[in-house]
Amino acid sequence: MDRPAGIPADAEIASTGGFNKYVGPLYRLSDLEDGMVKRFAFAAAEHHMNGAGTVHGGMLMTFMDTSMSRTSRLISGAKGTATVSLTCDFVSPAKLGDIIESRVRATRQTRTIVFLSAELVCGNRVLMVGTGVWKISGGE
Amino acid sequence: MSALPEKLAGYRETNLIDPFEQFVGPLYETGTGIARRYALIVDARHVNMRGVIHGGMLMTLADMTLGQAAWDACDHAACVTLSMQTQFLKGVRQGDLLEVTPELTRRTRSMIFLRGDYHVSGDTVFTASSVWKLLGQS
Numbered sequence: 001m002d003r004p005a006g007i008p009a010d011a012e013i014a015s016t017g018g019f020n021k022y023v024g025p026l027y028r029l030s031d032l033e034d035g036m037v038k039r040f041a042f043a044a045a046e047h048h049m050n051g052a053g054t055v056h057g058g059m060l061m062t063f064m065d066t067s068m069s070r071t072s073r074l075i076s077g078a079k080g081t082a083t084v085s086l087t088c089d090f091v092s093p094a095k096l097g098d099i100i101e102s103r104v105r106a107t108r109q110t111r112t113i114v115f116l117s118a119e120l121v122c123g124n125r126v127l128m129v130g131t132g133v134w135k136i137s138g139g140e
Numbered sequence: 141m142s143a144l145p146e147k148l149a150g151y152r153e154t155n156l157i158d159p160f161e162q163f164v165g166p167l168y169e170t171g172t173g174i175a176r177r178y179a180l181i182v183d184a185r186h187v188n189m190r191g192v193i194h195g196g197m198l199m200t201l202a203d204m205t206l207g208q209a210a211w212d213a214c215d216h217a218a219c220v221t222l223s224m225q226t227q228f229l230k231g232v233r234q235g236d237l238l239e240v241t242p243e244l245t246r247r248t249r250s251m252i253f254l255r256g257d258y259h260v261s262g263d264t265v266f267t268a269s270s271v272w273k274l275l276g277q278s
Contacts (some may be wrong), residue, residue: 019194022185023163048162056160057221058203062196069195083195087225 003027006041006099014040020066023048023059028070030099038071041101044094054093055100060120061088064130067102072114072134075106081114088130098122112136131138142169147237151179155209161204164197167187174212177241180233189241193232198258202226202240202268206254210272213252218275222251238249238265245269250277 003009007027015024029039042048042063065083072081094100100122107115113135120128125127144151151168161167164186168179178201180186186197203221210219232238236259245253255269 016189019186019197020186020188022154022189023196046159048160050158050160052218055223056158056200056203058164058196058200061199061203061224062194065199065243080190082231083228085197085225085227086195087223088199089223090221093220 004099005045007041011041014066014070015044015058019062026063026066036105038067038074038104039101040070040104041099042099044096044097044098044100049096055098057088057090059139060090060094060100060128061086063100063102064118064128065132066115067104068116068118068130068132069080071106071116071132072136076109076114077124078134078136081134082137083088084113084133084135086130086132091126091128094120094122096129100127107131119120141164143163145181148179148181152180156204160200164200167201167204174242174244176208176212178208180238182232182236182238184234187196187234191234192225193236193238195226195233196227198228198232198266199224199226199268201240201258202266202270205240206242206268206270207272209244209254209256210252210270212255213244213247214272214274219252219272220275222271222273224268226266226268226269228266230260230263232260232265236260250274 011027014028015026047061104118154167252272258266
Protein backbone atom coordinates (compact mmCIF):
# COMPACT_ATOMS: atom_id res chain seq x y z
CA MET A 1 0.00 0.00 0.00
CA ASP A 2 1.23 3.49 -0.84
CA ARG A 3 2.45 5.62 2.02
CA PRO A 4 1.81 9.38 2.17
CA ALA A 5 4.78 11.58 1.24
CA GLY A 6 7.04 11.81 4.30
CA ILE A 7 6.14 8.36 5.64
CA PRO A 8 8.85 5.77 4.81
CA ALA A 9 7.68 3.22 2.21
CA ASP A 10 8.50 0.34 4.57
CA ALA A 11 6.69 1.82 7.58
CA GLU A 12 4.44 -0.80 9.18
CA ILE A 13 0.77 0.11 9.73
CA ALA A 14 0.17 0.43 13.47
CA SER A 15 -3.60 0.93 13.25
CA THR A 16 -5.00 -2.53 12.57
CA GLY A 17 -8.45 -2.23 14.13
CA GLY A 18 -10.97 -0.33 16.20
CA PHE A 19 -10.72 3.40 16.85
CA ASN A 20 -7.08 3.50 15.68
CA LYS A 21 -8.08 2.17 12.27
CA TYR A 22 -11.06 4.54 12.14
CA VAL A 23 -8.90 7.64 12.69
CA GLY A 24 -5.78 6.26 10.97
CA PRO A 25 -3.77 5.07 9.25
CA LEU A 26 -1.10 5.35 11.92
CA TYR A 27 2.40 4.02 11.19
CA ARG A 28 5.27 2.62 13.22
CA LEU A 29 8.70 4.06 12.37
CA SER A 30 12.12 2.61 13.16
CA ASP A 31 13.41 2.92 16.74
CA LEU A 32 16.03 5.45 17.80
CA GLU A 33 18.84 5.17 20.36
CA ASP A 34 19.21 1.38 20.15
CA GLY A 35 15.52 0.77 20.75
CA MET A 36 15.16 3.14 23.69
CA VAL A 37 12.91 5.46 21.69
CA LYS A 38 9.81 4.07 19.90
CA ARG A 39 8.42 6.13 17.06
CA PHE A 40 5.06 6.35 15.26
CA ALA A 41 3.64 8.76 12.67
CA PHE A 42 0.54 9.88 10.80
CA ALA A 43 -0.22 12.42 8.07
CA ALA A 44 -2.71 15.10 9.18
CA ALA A 45 -5.79 14.83 6.92
CA GLU A 46 -9.03 16.83 6.52
CA HIS A 47 -10.99 14.73 9.00
CA HIS A 48 -8.37 15.35 11.76
CA MET A 49 -8.82 19.12 11.73
CA ASN A 50 -10.68 21.60 13.91
CA GLY A 51 -12.63 24.63 12.72
CA ALA A 52 -9.59 26.87 13.19
CA GLY A 53 -7.66 24.95 10.52
CA THR A 54 -5.28 23.14 12.86
CA VAL A 55 -5.20 19.49 13.92
CA HIS A 56 -7.82 18.80 16.62
CA GLY A 57 -6.44 18.32 20.13
CA GLY A 58 -8.43 15.10 20.43
CA MET A 59 -6.59 13.61 17.46
CA LEU A 60 -3.20 14.63 18.85
CA MET A 61 -4.08 13.08 22.22
CA THR A 62 -5.43 9.95 20.50
CA PHE A 63 -2.12 9.59 18.63
CA MET A 64 -0.24 10.21 21.89
CA ASP A 65 -2.27 7.53 23.72
CA THR A 66 -1.89 5.01 20.90
CA SER A 67 1.87 5.61 20.62
CA MET A 68 2.42 5.32 24.36
CA SER A 69 0.07 2.34 24.85
CA ARG A 70 1.79 0.46 22.01
CA THR A 71 5.18 1.29 23.54
CA SER A 72 4.03 0.04 26.96
CA ARG A 73 3.33 -3.35 25.37
CA LEU A 74 6.51 -3.36 23.27
CA ILE A 75 8.82 -2.74 26.22
CA SER A 76 6.99 -4.89 28.80
CA GLY A 77 6.17 -7.77 26.49
CA ALA A 78 2.66 -7.75 28.00
CA LYS A 79 -0.24 -8.70 25.71
CA GLY A 80 -2.44 -6.05 27.28
CA THR A 81 -1.88 -2.76 29.06
CA ALA A 82 -4.33 -0.01 29.99
CA THR A 83 -3.84 3.73 30.29
CA VAL A 84 -4.28 4.78 33.93
CA SER A 85 -3.22 8.42 33.68
CA LEU A 86 -2.09 10.65 30.83
CA THR A 87 -1.21 14.35 30.78
CA CYS A 88 -0.75 16.19 27.50
CA ASP A 89 0.60 19.73 27.11
CA PHE A 90 -0.26 21.51 23.87
CA VAL A 91 2.99 23.20 22.85
CA SER A 92 2.27 24.29 19.28
CA PRO A 93 -0.37 23.62 16.60
CA ALA A 94 -0.13 21.26 13.61
CA LYS A 95 -1.67 21.88 10.21
CA LEU A 96 -3.16 19.95 7.31
CA GLY A 97 -0.62 17.72 5.58
CA ASP A 98 1.91 17.78 8.42
CA ILE A 99 3.69 14.50 9.11
CA ILE A 100 3.31 14.17 12.86
CA GLU A 101 5.76 11.88 14.62
CA SER A 102 5.71 10.54 18.18
CA ARG A 103 8.84 9.64 20.16
CA VAL A 104 8.20 7.59 23.28
CA ARG A 105 10.61 6.47 25.98
CA ALA A 106 10.18 4.55 29.20
CA THR A 107 10.98 6.26 32.49
CA ARG A 108 10.52 3.16 34.65
CA GLN A 109 8.94 -0.25 34.47
CA THR A 110 7.84 -2.32 37.44
CA ARG A 111 6.12 -5.73 37.51
CA THR A 112 2.71 -4.14 37.07
CA ILE A 113 3.27 -0.54 35.96
CA VAL A 114 5.02 1.27 33.08
CA PHE A 115 5.89 5.00 33.30
CA LEU A 116 6.35 6.70 29.92
CA SER A 117 7.14 10.13 28.50
CA ALA A 118 6.70 11.22 24.91
CA GLU A 119 6.67 14.11 22.52
CA LEU A 120 4.92 14.74 19.23
CA VAL A 121 7.02 16.60 16.68
CA CYS A 122 6.70 17.93 13.14
CA GLY A 123 10.23 18.18 11.84
CA ASN A 124 12.15 20.00 14.57
CA ARG A 125 9.06 21.60 16.07
CA VAL A 126 7.55 20.15 19.26
CA LEU A 127 3.73 19.96 19.09
CA MET A 128 2.87 18.16 22.32
CA VAL A 129 4.56 16.60 25.34
CA GLY A 130 3.00 13.81 27.36
CA THR A 131 3.63 11.76 30.48
CA GLY A 132 1.58 8.84 31.65
CA VAL A 133 1.16 5.64 33.62
CA TRP A 134 0.14 2.27 32.15
CA LYS A 135 -1.07 -0.80 34.04
CA ILE A 136 0.02 -4.20 32.81
CA SER A 137 -3.08 -6.39 32.54
CA GLY A 138 -3.09 -9.54 34.61
CA GLY A 139 -0.85 -7.93 37.26
CA GLU A 140 -2.08 -6.86 40.66
CA MET B 141 -33.04 15.10 12.56
CA SER B 142 -33.97 11.49 13.29
CA ALA B 143 -35.59 10.50 16.60
CA LEU B 144 -33.15 10.01 19.48
CA PRO B 145 -32.78 6.65 21.27
CA GLU B 146 -34.85 6.33 24.45
CA LYS B 147 -31.81 6.62 26.73
CA LEU B 148 -31.23 10.11 25.30
CA ALA B 149 -34.64 11.42 26.41
CA GLY B 150 -34.29 15.13 27.19
CA TYR B 151 -31.16 15.49 25.08
CA ARG B 152 -30.75 17.22 21.71
CA GLU B 153 -27.94 16.81 19.19
CA THR B 154 -25.00 19.21 19.68
CA ASN B 155 -24.08 21.32 16.69
CA LEU B 156 -20.49 20.22 15.95
CA ILE B 157 -18.30 22.48 13.80
CA ASP B 158 -14.84 20.86 13.86
CA PRO B 159 -14.36 18.18 11.17
CA PHE B 160 -12.74 15.78 13.69
CA GLU B 161 -15.67 16.20 16.10
CA GLN B 162 -18.15 15.53 13.28
CA PHE B 163 -16.05 12.46 12.40
CA VAL B 164 -16.32 10.94 15.90
CA GLY B 165 -19.77 12.36 16.82
CA PRO B 166 -22.68 12.76 17.22
CA LEU B 167 -22.64 14.38 20.65
CA TYR B 168 -25.79 15.24 22.60
CA GLU B 169 -26.55 17.95 25.15
CA THR B 170 -29.21 19.18 27.54
CA GLY B 171 -29.51 22.47 29.44
CA THR B 172 -28.13 25.82 28.40
CA GLY B 173 -24.84 27.74 28.39
CA ILE B 174 -22.00 26.54 30.57
CA ALA B 175 -24.41 24.44 32.70
CA ARG B 176 -25.00 22.04 29.82
CA ARG B 177 -24.71 18.29 30.31
CA TYR B 178 -23.29 16.28 27.40
CA ALA B 179 -23.76 12.67 26.37
CA LEU B 180 -22.09 10.27 23.97
CA ILE B 181 -23.31 6.80 23.03
CA VAL B 182 -20.21 4.63 22.65
CA ASP B 183 -20.42 2.84 19.31
CA ALA B 184 -18.33 0.38 17.29
CA ARG B 185 -16.08 3.15 15.91
CA HIS B 186 -14.98 4.29 19.41
CA VAL B 187 -13.74 1.01 20.85
CA ASN B 188 -10.51 -0.95 20.54
CA MET B 189 -10.23 -4.57 19.49
CA ARG B 190 -11.16 -5.67 23.04
CA GLY B 191 -14.49 -3.82 22.81
CA VAL B 192 -13.41 -1.17 25.34
CA ILE B 193 -13.44 2.53 24.49
CA HIS B 194 -10.10 3.87 23.20
CA GLY B 195 -8.37 6.25 25.62
CA GLY B 196 -8.01 8.67 22.74
CA MET B 197 -11.77 8.78 22.26
CA LEU B 198 -12.24 9.62 25.95
CA MET B 199 -9.61 12.37 25.65
CA THR B 200 -11.30 13.61 22.47
CA LEU B 201 -14.63 13.71 24.33
CA ALA B 202 -12.91 15.68 27.11
CA ASP B 203 -11.48 18.16 24.61
CA MET B 204 -14.89 18.50 22.91
CA THR B 205 -16.97 18.99 26.07
CA LEU B 206 -14.51 21.01 28.19
CA GLY B 207 -13.72 23.03 25.05
CA GLN B 208 -17.39 23.82 24.57
CA ALA B 209 -17.55 24.91 28.24
CA ALA B 210 -14.39 27.00 27.81
CA TRP B 211 -15.98 28.70 24.83
CA ASP B 212 -19.12 29.39 26.89
CA ALA B 213 -16.98 30.68 29.81
CA CYS B 214 -15.23 33.27 27.65
CA ASP B 215 -18.34 34.51 25.79
CA HIS B 216 -17.36 32.66 22.63
CA ALA B 217 -13.93 34.26 22.26
CA ALA B 218 -11.18 32.15 20.67
CA CYS B 219 -9.41 29.88 23.15
CA VAL B 220 -7.01 26.94 22.87
CA THR B 221 -6.13 23.93 25.04
CA LEU B 222 -2.87 24.38 26.96
CA SER B 223 -2.92 21.21 29.04
CA MET B 224 -5.17 18.21 29.66
CA GLN B 225 -4.76 15.80 32.57
CA THR B 226 -6.77 12.59 32.42
CA GLN B 227 -7.37 9.55 34.60
CA PHE B 228 -8.92 6.32 33.35
CA LEU B 229 -10.86 4.74 36.20
CA LYS B 230 -12.98 2.04 34.60
CA GLY B 231 -13.43 0.50 31.16
CA VAL B 232 -16.31 1.80 29.04
CA ARG B 233 -17.98 -0.54 26.55
CA GLN B 234 -19.82 -0.27 23.28
CA GLY B 235 -23.44 0.78 23.91
CA ASP B 236 -22.64 2.63 27.16
CA LEU B 237 -24.03 6.15 27.61
CA LEU B 238 -21.23 8.50 28.77
CA GLU B 239 -22.35 11.71 30.47
CA VAL B 240 -20.55 14.78 31.82
CA THR B 241 -21.38 18.20 33.20
CA PRO B 242 -18.20 20.29 32.82
CA GLU B 243 -17.25 22.34 35.91
CA LEU B 244 -15.61 25.76 35.68
CA THR B 245 -12.87 25.73 38.34
CA ARG B 246 -11.59 29.25 37.74
CA ARG B 247 -11.52 31.89 35.05
CA THR B 248 -8.89 34.65 34.92
CA ARG B 249 -8.38 37.35 32.30
CA SER B 250 -6.32 35.06 30.06
CA MET B 251 -6.88 31.52 31.40
CA ILE B 252 -9.77 29.13 32.02
CA PHE B 253 -9.55 26.09 34.31
CA LEU B 254 -12.15 23.39 33.70
CA ARG B 255 -12.70 19.83 34.87
CA GLY B 256 -15.17 17.04 34.30
CA ASP B 257 -16.18 13.70 35.80
CA TYR B 258 -17.47 11.34 33.12
CA HIS B 259 -20.15 8.90 34.24
CA VAL B 260 -21.76 5.69 32.97
CA SER B 261 -24.92 4.74 34.90
CA GLY B 262 -23.79 6.74 37.93
CA ASP B 263 -20.24 5.27 38.01
CA THR B 264 -17.34 7.71 37.46
CA VAL B 265 -15.27 6.08 34.69
CA PHE B 266 -12.96 8.91 33.58
CA THR B 267 -11.90 12.31 34.89
CA ALA B 268 -10.23 15.21 33.08
CA SER B 269 -8.94 18.58 34.17
CA SER B 270 -7.73 21.15 31.73
CA VAL B 271 -6.24 24.59 31.25
CA TRP B 272 -7.29 26.85 28.37
CA LYS B 273 -5.76 30.08 27.06
CA LEU B 274 -7.81 32.93 25.69
CA LEU B 275 -6.10 34.08 22.53
CA GLY B 276 -4.99 37.70 22.46
CA GLN B 277 -5.03 38.10 26.28
CA SER B 278 -1.65 38.46 28.01
